[in-house]
Amino acid sequence: MGMTTWWLVAPVLCGFWLVLVGAIVWMSVALAKALRARRAAETPSRATAGETPLATLQRRLALGEVDVETYERSVAALERTTPAPAAETTGDAR
Structure with a gap:
């Protein structure tokens, strides 16, 4: 692979890493929201506790x-x- 094809490969590799990091961040945020909602649903509030x-x-x-x-x-x-x-x-x- 010479220098003439590098300008084609570099944007693809950068795009791959951007998509991969973005997916990891998105999944982490979604998991944190789901865990927070689950914990809130399992914890009774003081009003319901009497x-x-x-x-x-x-x-x-x-x-x-x-x-x-x-x-x-x-x-x-x-x-x-x-x-x-x-x-x-x-x-x-x-």
């Missing part, structure tokens, strides 16, 4: 995610919007 809104606020206060003022305003808002438990009747109506 954590109440008040417990969420208490946890966030303990972690320092909210300050005391925000915590107190949020608890007050929860108390306004959360329905009170039904009063128990004893059957002693007078």
Whole structure:
């Protein structure tokens, strides 16, 4: 193979390596997305684990995610919007 044919072979070889590296990067990204989606589907959220809104606020206060003022305003808002438990009747109506 002389110098006259090298100008034909070089672009083909460069193209091959670009396609190969691109395919490896694409497969790596696709695999990472699939694993992340699978892990998210298997991990139950705190809401489905039975954590109440008040417990969420208490946890966030303990972690320092909210300050005391925000915590107190949020608890007050929860108390306004959360329905009170039904009063128990004893059957002693007078």
